[in-house]
Amino acid sequence: MAIPVETFFLRPNEQGTKQGRIQQIVAEGILSGRFRRGEKLPSSRALARHLGVSRITVTLAYTELLANDYLTSRGRSGYYVSDNAPEAPDFQPSEAADTVDWDVALAARYPGAARLGKPADWTRYRYPFIYGQPDPGLFDHANWRLCAMQALGARDFAGMTDDQYDRDDPELVRFLARHTLPRRGITAAPEEILVSLGAQNALWMAAQLLTPGRNVVVEDPCYPDLRAVLAGTGAKVTPLPVDEHGLRPETIPDGTQVIFCTPSHQCPTSATLPQARRVALLARAAELGAVVVEDDYEFEMSFLRPPSPALKSLDAEGRVIHVGSFSKSLFPGLRLGYLVGASRFVAEARAVRAAQLRHPPGLIQRTTAHFLRLGHYDALMRRTAKVLAERRRVLERAIAEHGLGVAGRGAHGGSSVWMRAPEGCDTGILAERLREVSVLIEPGAPFFSAGRPPRNYYRLGYSSIPSERIPNGVARIAEALAEVGRGG
Known part of the structure; x- marks a missing residue:
């Protein structure tokens, strides 16, 4: 039986090359069971005419599918779905009712943050x-692609594929230690740096280790997802109102054990904590024996004047946990950040990360390391x-x-x-x-x-x-x- 040419169409605004999209149409048809083993595909000439593409584009797509054993060629007869092609499972959708009482079955519930309004479209x-959200017109697509290709090369194979649950990409850590952190006034050894899946993942790890059942201070207003993370640990959260200069250290109550703040760029007011308040904040934390978690998001976006050094740069006692991210400066989907703290804390955070997700993907770490090392990041x-x-x-x-x-x-x-x-x-x-x-x-x-x-x-x-x-x-x-x- 021949597959009608009318079943093929290229959706407008769909990403990818025409050749790749044709391959995807055929592969999805086979994997979904719509195209069966032994069925004949339209000729390259007929499909090219129907889709409005060149015949060579269709031929190249068919050739790639042939190499991957999705298709087979029968002399002058044309292309057919291969007998070795994946076959869709033959099963009927389950009609079983959901009889579980989830109010009883769920041992814990994770409180969601108040959602910020942003439609998918x-x-x-x-x-x-x-x-x-990034501006695609500003991003350096060409050099990012080259860095990804370099990361996929044989020379970087181990860095991309190894299970690095107990460490991070050395190229990325080296750049953070020698370039990124010194620009924030921070000196850190490799064992004091941990790569995370974005800043939120770093904040989550810090919360898991520092806040369960403890007295925690947050800014008000603040990043909504932080409150959700803290609620999930059972922390006793005290929101402290900020003014035009940010958090007021003198308002931090007695008994506080952990302080979350955004000194360089308060979220969402954009206030910058003055030097005197930074010194006072560290003094108050020392008086309380508290740990400070500093979310240093968006420091790269300082185009009016140089950014203030990070709060961590003033930390002489090792009580500040510094959190940074490349997701804001590169693109949100990258999901790559880092935290910096005392080696004992980082070792515990590494164990939490390993239990949760092992480690951020090696390919993403190495691609980012190349993008940073080759100067593309600073140029961007x-x-x-x-x-x-x-x-x-x-x-x-x-x-x-x-x-x-x-x-x-x-x-x-x-x-x-x-x-x-x-x-x-x-x-x-x-x-x-x-x-x-x-x-x-x-x-x-x-x-x-x-x-x-x-x-x-x-x-x-x-x-x-x-x-x-x-x-x-x-x-x-x-x-x-x-x-x-x-x-x-």
Whole structure:
């Protein structure tokens, strides 16, 4: 039986080469059971004409599938699904009812964080003022691809494939120790560095080791997922309000055992903790015998002036755990970060990581190491900083023009501005209204602790919106705010 040519089609905007997409169509058809063993495929000429591609493209796709034993060639007769091709399992979907009482069966429940509003199709919106998303026009695709190919080479085979649960990629650790950390004023030995699956994974490991059942302080507002992580450990969490300069050390209560903070770039207000407060924070931690976990996210985005040295750089007692990430500066899907602390703590964190996920993928570690070592990362940061500085200027000009309220802006740079709407405005409702005119903002309520959080804050990110769209986007926000003020 021949497979009709009409069953083949290339979806618009689908990623990958045409040859690869044709291969994928055939492979998926076989693996799903739609294409059966022995069935004949359309001729290369017929399929090329149907898909609007060259005949050589189809021939190359068929040849690759032939080499992988998905297809077989029968002389002048054409291509057929191979007798050795994978065969879809022949089973009927289960109709068994779910009779388990999950309220009883679940021994523990993990509290989810308050979700920040970002639709899956955010790239379709014309004015996406959302935080933490990369601009594909800025990323160095060509050199990242070359570094990935180098990591896949025979020379790097062991680094890519070995089970490194008890260590990390030495190239990556070496770069962190010699380049990244010294730029933050930190000196660390390899045994004091642990690679993680992003900053959140590092915060999770720190929480598992430091906070179960203990008195913990967090900033208010703060990163929502941190509160969820701490709730999962049974920590007794005290949220402390921040002001325009960040956390106030004198408000840290007696009995506090762990302090989570973002000194260089408070999340989400962007405040930078002044030197005097940093010294006071460390002194208060020493007085309490507490450990400080420093989330040093986004320090690379300091385009207005050099960033302040990390809190860890002032730590003479080894009580600061420093957390950093490449996921913000490169791309979120990378999921690669690190933590730095006393060797005893890092050894315990390494054991926790091994029990949870063994280690971050060797290929990702080695690719990133090459990207850093060859200078591509620093070049990308310089290029990104220049673009973000321009977007920041355009955004601030538009905000001032429309008289919108600013609650916090990074003194060193960053990629967002913390905004305040008039009292009585619910920015959750505002965000829904703005979606209708292709504008995305982030309501601020999820950043605050439980109870009755203020609902008139919101965040405007500018990492993924072109400068030329910012003025119109801000104008639409101002118009929506005016309608809310009129009771519309």
